[in-house]
Amino acid sequence: MKTYKIHRALLSVSDKSGIVDFARSLHALDIEIISTGGTAKIIAKSNIPVTPVEEITDFPEMLDGRVKTLHPMIHGGLLGVRDNKAHQKSMSDYNIIPIDLICIDLYPFEATVAKPESTEQEVIEQIDIGGPAMIRSAAKNFKFVTVITNTSQYGPVIDSLKKNKGKTTLELRRDLANAAFARTASYDKTISNWM
Numbered sequence: 001m002k003t004y005k006i007h008r009a010l011l012s013v014s015d016k017s018g019i020v021d022f023a024r025s026l027h028a029l030d031i032e033i034i035s036t037g038g039t040a041k042i043i044a045k046s047n048i049p050v051t052p053v054e055e056i057t058d059f060p061e062m063l064d065g066r067v068k069t070l071h072p073m074i075h076g077g078l079l080g081v082r083d084n085k086a087h088q089k090s091m092s093d094y095n096i097i098p099i100d101l102i103c104i105d106l107y108p109f110e111a112t113v114a115k116p117e118s119t120e121q122e123v124i125e126q127i128d129i130g131g132p133a134m135i136r137s138a139a140k141n142f143k144f145v146t147v148i149t150n151t152s153q154y155g156p157v158i159d160s161l162k163k164n165k166g167k168t169t170l171e172l173r174r175d176l177a178n179a180a181f182a183r184t185a186s187y188d189k190t191i192s193n194w195m
Helices: 019-028 037-045 053-057 072-079 085-093 109-114 120-125 130-140 151-163 170-194
Strands: 008-012 032-035 101-104 146-148
Touching (some): 008 130, 019 037, 019 101, 032 053, 072 130, 109 170
Parallel strands (some): 008 101
16 A cells, blocks of 8 residues: 655644654644644744644634634545545545645543542633543544654654654554544544533
8 A cells, every 4th residue: 555755743732741842843844733722822932833734614702712623624635535635626626635644632521530629610621522522533544644642652653653754653653543543533432521
């Protein structure tokens, strides 16, 4: 199976540890970075080129940040099957550019619900919607998209990109997709238990 070079990455994390170094490594490999909110700010502050997601969607973040990535320009970029001519045509017709890698760790629901002082509204606001949707989109399309859900995965992904001339292996992408589905399942189970 043909492997595609990673040209574009979307980074959106609650845990910012290591994200600047990861973004710097992606930039050094000539990978375009798009990002949301606080993640975009910390990357830009470190003098790494980053495109805010609202420039991709042509919509601002809205509803107190509840809606920012739930958009065809994002999900079309994640779900488009790169070797499917009909998908390629649709993406071309609507100017959807593929997103080849995502790095998303979800809102800290578990940490918030563990604090006895957290109010119900505070807990509810930590139920991530866009994050799991992007993770699942990328993981479903693991043949073409690399999905990162944990800081421990930064090193292996960068190593693979360097070793494989800007590409990740199918084996790594499948392993990361498996970890991604496990993460969203665990996240939803915690929410279900709280509800």
